[in-house]
Amino acid sequence: MQAKYTRLAKALIGAALGVTLLGSGSAGAKEWKSVTIALDGSYAPWNLTLPGGKLGGFEPELVENLCARAQIQCKLVAQDWDGMIPGLQAGKFDVLMDAISITPDREKIIAFSKPYASTPASFAVSDTKILPKGGPNTQPLKLDADSRSNAPAIESMRHALKGKTIGIQSGTVYTGFINANFKDVASVRVYKTAPERDLDLANGRIDATFDDVTYYTANADKSPVVIAGTMIAGPIWGPGEGLAFRKQDADLKAKFDTAITAALADGTVKKLALKWFKTDVTP
Known part of the structure; x- marks a missing residue:
């Protein structure tokens, strides 16, 4: 569950440094034809590493659908949670997707999509x-x-x-x-x-x-x-689990917000939730 918080203490420090180093950043000018998305790869069934190294689970299948809707080519990579937020701020990844709960502390340093899941x-x-x-x-x-x-x-x-x-x-x-x-x-x-x-x-x-x-x-x-x-x-x-972005990438967040809204409306999220969780987690 991922959705995730004490790791946040270290991540907040790294993220703050990342913000300082990045300054104004130039990501806002991107066309976003392709993005790199980081997942833990060991938090089944949200995400897991399949034989051969491919990432599978609820989130990889959902984000494949979201990327198609947003018309963005997405590359999924496995990353330990401790390095996710600093890696995002440093430009190593463009999006985080790891059952990340939306919390006020996290919203101080990163931006979130609308929630795609909400679980007890x-x-x-x-x-x-x-x-x-x-x-x-x-x-x-x-x-x-x-x-x-x-x-x-x-x-x-x-x-x-x-x-x-x-x-x-x-x-x-x-x-x-x-x-x-x-x-x-x-x-x-x-x-x-x-x-x-x-x-x-x-x-x-x-x-x-x-x-x-x-x-x-x-x-x-x-x-x-x-x-x-x-x-x-x-x-x-918090509100639920969402995708995480750098704060300056509001245009990228907007693309995924639109895709999540559509995936919730047409039942895609519910279908994948029932497949992987055996219960509906739509927020």
Whole structure:
């Protein structure tokens, strides 16, 4: 989930430097016949690396459709999240697409397209004695932008996870929520990638993970972990997930906004979401 936040601390520094180095930039004069789009390549089913090195998943298939609508030739490249925002600002990429949640902090340094997805998040466990099984068919708890909540559901999960170890992927939008609500009662272990974190959960080295619900549901058939506890949704995660651009590339953003609007209207996003997530994530 990707959609992503503690990584943001380093990324903000790099991005700020990038803005200084770029100055006014000349990207606004481009015709945008071709662009380079960076994805993580390891956040299945949003994006993944297929045998042979090609990128697949919900986002690569969606962006192929969007690029055709925008009449732009798009090259997809894999890039670790830590280097994405600095790489964008330095001109290494033109667009980022990695289940990136739209947040006020990020909007200070980069521009976002209109959201193409909006998803709830949840804990996952390998032992339902820790937290009771949940799932996408249960009613989520909607929270506002203030991540600290005294809601009974949050207090119940705090009690269940007291003394446990929670694994999260570094830099995600969920980091602040977990730190604000659970770090005082549980240990929080940070991982560079979701697969590394999931392996530790499956092997009992941590007790729970927290991530996008679509990530868990799409991997349910090949994973021993289950969605648990109460799903968290609403403005706390921002408007949703969007493409990221340099602020000066407003014309490129406009092209993709138009393409996303059309893909939402004709059901393309819903169709791809059902294929990859088994649930509709249209915002």
